Amino acid sequence: MAPTGNRRSGYSRRAQYGAFFGYIAGVLGALIGAGLLIYSIVSPDAFSGVRTVASDAAAPVGKASAGTRAAGQGLFETIRGYFLAGSQNARLQREVDAAKVRLAEAQAIAEENSRLRALLALSEQSPRPVAITQLIASTASSTRRFATIAAGSDRGIAVGMPVRTPLGLVGRVLEVGDDTSRVLLVTDTESVVPVRRATDGVPAFAQGRADGTLQLRLINLGINPLKPRDVFVTSGSGGLYRPNTAVAMVVKVTRDGAIARMLSDPAASEFVAVEPMASQVQPAAPPPPSREGTELP
Amino acid sequence: MIASRLRRASADQFRKRINRAPSPLLARGVPWLTVMLGSLLPVCLVIASAPIVPPLGFLVLLAWRQLRPGLLPVWAGFPLGLFDDLYSGQPFGTAVMLWSAAALALDLIEARFPWRSFVLEWLLAAGFIGLYVPVCLLLANIAGASSPLPVIVPQIVLAILVYPLVGRAVALADRFRLLPFMDIG
Numbered sequence: 001m002a003p004t005g006n007r008r009s010g011y012s013r014r015a016q017y018g019a020f021f022g023y024i025a026g027v028l029g030a031l032i033g034a035g036l037l038i039y040s041i042v043s044p045d046a047f048s049g050v051r052t053v054a055s056d057a058a059a060p061v062g063k064a065s066a067g068t069r070a071a072g073q074g075l076f077e078t079i080r081g082y083f084l085a086g087s088q089n090a091r092l093q094r095e096v097d098a099a100k101v102r103l104a105e106a107q108a109i110a111e112e113n114s115r116l117r118a119l120l121a122l123s124e125q126s127p128r129p130v131a132i133t134q135l136i137a138s139t140a141s142s143t144r145r146f147a148t149i150a151a152g153s154d155r156g157i158a159v160g161m162p163v164r165t166p167l168g169l170v171g172r173v174l175e176v177g178d179d180t181s182r183v184l185l186v187t188d189t190e191s192v193v194p195v196r197r198a199t200d201g202v203p204a205f206a207q208g209r210a211d212g213t214l215q216l217r218l219i220n221l222g223i224n225p226l227k228p229r230d231v232f233v234t235s236g237s238g239g240l241y242r243p244n245t246a247v248a249m250v251v252k253v254t255r256d257g258a259i260a261r262m263l264s265d266p267a268a269s270e271f272v273a274v275e276p277m278a279s280q281v282q283p284a285a286p287p288p289p290s291r292e293g294t295e296l297p
Numbered sequence: 298m299i300a301s302r303l304r305r306a307s308a309d310q311f312r313k314r315i316n317r318a319p320s321p322l323l324a325r326g327v328p329w330l331t332v333m334l335g336s337l338l339p340v341c342l343v344i345a346s347a348p349i350v351p352p353l354g355f356l357v358l359l360a361w362r363q364l365r366p367g368l369l370p371v372w373a374g375f376p377l378g379l380f381d382d383l384y385s386g387q388p389f390g391t392a393v394m395l396w397s398a399a400a401l402a403l404d405l406i407e408a409r410f411p412w413r414s415f416v417l418e419w420l421l422a423a424g425f426i427g428l429y430v431p432v433c434l435l436l437a438n439i440a441g442a443s444s445p446l447p448v449i450v451p452q453i454v455l456a457i458l459v460y461p462l463v464g465r466a467v468a469l470a471d472r473f474r475l476l477p478f479m480d481i482g
Contacts, residue, residue: 022371026401029375033394036382040389041440047382047389054383058337065341139386140345141352141452143434143444146386147344187346189442210444212346267344 045175052177055137055148059180062136063150070270127242129273131155135170135266136180143210145188147171147266151274152179160240162275167264168246169193169234170272181274186247187212187262195247196235202226203235204257206247212265214248216257226250226258242278317477327474328369329377331467332357336381348449351456352429353463354381358396359425360460360467362403363418374400387433388440395432399425418464423457430456 010016040046055062081088133151151157153176163170163183171185184191187208195206195216202225206214216232218224230250236243248260266272336354343350358377361369374396381392406421407413430453434444 023401023404025370025372026374026397026404029372029378030394030397030401032375033378033390033392033397036390037388037394037436038390041436044388044440051383051389058340058384061337062341069343135344137340137384138344139340139348139384140343140350141339141348142386143348143437143448144386144442145346148340185346189444209448210348210442211448262346266346269344 048175048182052152052175052180052182055180055182056152056177059136059148059150062148062180063134066134066136066150066270073268073270127276129275130161131157131274132271133274134270135183135272138185138266143189145171145185145191145208145210146174147183147185148180149173149183149272149274150180152177152181154179157181157274158277160277162241162245162278163272164245164275165264165266165269165272167269168248168262169241170264170266170269172240173274185266187214193241193247194235194237195232197226198231198233198246201235203237204232206232206260209259212262213251214260214262216248216250216260218257221256224253224255224257226253228253230258231263232260236278239278242275316481318479318481319475319477320479323476324474327470328361328365329373331470332361332369332373332377333380335463336377336384340384348452349455351426351452351459352385352433354385354392355396355399355429356422356426356456356460356463357467359399359403359422360464362400363413363422364464364467364471366404366407369400371400371404372397374398387437391433391436395429399429415461419457419461422460426456426460427453 036047131151133149133155135147136150137148139146147170149157149163157173157176159173159176161173163172169186171183171188171191173181174184175182185208186193186206187210189208189210191208193206193214194203196203203219205217205219207217209215216226218226228250231246232248232250234241234243234245234247246263248262250258250260252259332354335357338353339350354377358369358374375393378392378394378396381396382389385392403421403425410417430449431446434446434449438444
């Protein structure tokens with residue numbers, strides 16, 4: 001490409017000053033940016049007000065794209081369904097037959113469970129969700145894993161509330177705006193969830209790795225008892241998350257724990273439920289921790 | 298009114314160009330709007346569980362500065378970066394600082410290589426992307442995260458591959474920007 005001739009300001013004093021002050025403003029912009037950056041690193045919540053206002057403003061765009069995203073996924077799944085219909089039908093038939101038996105057993109167990117609970121005078125602990133809403137945005141180009149949900153303080157969302165899908169835990173609310181909230185996904189490297197193995201309660205911490213998987217760190221070091229396909233649920237310790245919410249499944253065992261895949265992929269979940277904080281349901285739990293509350297003890 | 302005029306203008310653009318001028322509002326505003334759109338698009342496009350979508354706002358800014366040097370001023374990184382920081386999830390100020398610095402650096406390099414080609418511009422952009430994404434990771438890590446470096450490799454590769462397409466889109470926006478559809482006089 002030929003050089004553009006407009007770089008030289010010529011004899012015009014006005015153009016010379018214009019170019020000069022343009023560069024000054026550029027350098028100043030970079031310096032102000034550095035200042036803002038240092039300030040936001042020192043106090044991470046400093047700009048949360050501006051951010052929530054901005055995400056409130058962009059909420060309509062997010063809602064519209066959430067709709068088309070869901071439609072797009074539905075379309076692909078429908079096309080896929082045509083190709084897999086026969087084999088899938090047979091497989092599902094077998095699964096339904098097995099599931100019918102299991103369901104009958106589960107009903108019996110549930111009945112027994114409620115009888116035993118009544119004996120112990122325990123109350124049911126399955127609280128109603130505060131809000132059921134859509135994921136409307138996520139920071140797809142950053143290494144931080146934040147998402148935005150289309151519900152804010154107008155629907156009673158508060159900082160610290162866990163966000164989940166029917167399949168499992170997604171994250172927890174970090175900043176609340178008027179009608180959107182920012183969620184820290186469990187795959188963010190700053191998120192640490194206390195978990196235990198669903199079958200026998202081996203305790204561990206699940207920390208995000210920023211690439212859609214979680215690093216499980218065992219609390220009791222020794223022989224690593226984990227195996228692939230082990231399912232981990234929240235243990236409820238720390239009072240942030242309610243116990244027994246599914247979180248992740250082990251895909252690869254490492255020396256000191258395992259790498260696990262999130263059970264409820266936020267990309268595939270159209271709707272999420274925001275639950276009340278665990279500490280509101282269990283009065284004995286410690287007070288809701290702040291942003292730093294999820295650090296390893 | 299504007300929409301119908303635009304439609305007419307694009308329908309038979311050769312016949313109706315006489316006695317028409319581009320709208321000054323569009324001619325000035327389209328670059329800013331496209332960069333802001335580039336900042337918003339990765340946020341709304343997918344709910345991603347890994348950083349895979351290229352930083353489109355930054356790519357569009359680079360493309361405008363390469364296609365039309367001087368159309369976006371050198372200080373454009375400041376307001377556009379502020380907007381990007383609101384949505385990107387990075388610690389606030391990352392884009393303000395890095396976009397301003399990138400605009401300045403690009404200006405210096407441009408003065409050094411006045412005659413440029415497609416390959417040189419792509420290489421230059423690849424260099425900028427290869428610096429920008431890891432520095433973003435570093436700044437996010439300083440602010441509290443602890444992401445490993447391999448996480449961003451797919452994003453860098455994708456961003457470099459996508460850059461010529463972004464350049465095409467910007468060229469399209471540039472043509473749209475200068476579409477003559479306002480009656481003169």
